[in-house]
Amino acid sequence: MAEEWKEALSCALECGRCGTSLKPEDKRILSVYDHQPLCMKCKGEEEKLPDYEETAQKMIGACLADTELMYSDPGGYCYFHFYPLTC
Numbered sequence: 001m002a003e004e005w006k007e008a009l010s011c012a013l014e015c016g017r018c019g020t021s022l023k024p025e026d027k028r029i030l031s032v033y034d035h036q037p038l039c040m041k042c043k044g045e046e047e048k049l050p051d052y053e054e055t056a057q058k059m060i061g062a063c064l065a066d067t068e069l070m071y072s073d074p075g076g077y078c079y080f081h082f083y084p085l086t087c
Helices: 002-010 040-047 052-071 074-081
Strands: 028-030 037-039
Touching: 002 028, 028 040, 028 074, 037 040, 052 074
Parallel strands: none
Antiparallel strands: 028 037
16 A cells, blocks of 8 residues: 555645646645645645644544554555655
């Protein structure tokens, strides 16, 4: 599983929200709403949404439960919703 999500998400060629092209060295981060890779500008906008805090708390709890138990959280998938990554 680790290689699959890293390839698809961390090396995404564009932001899942605005479609901005992402170079390998550009930071991207996962959305707490739909787990799509976002550019840092879109993540900033996501964090301003009124339900962001509640959604983030629910997502991290569910994500940790799912990936920790099943896969020992390969490569920090859950944490990349809060910490940027590059390809």
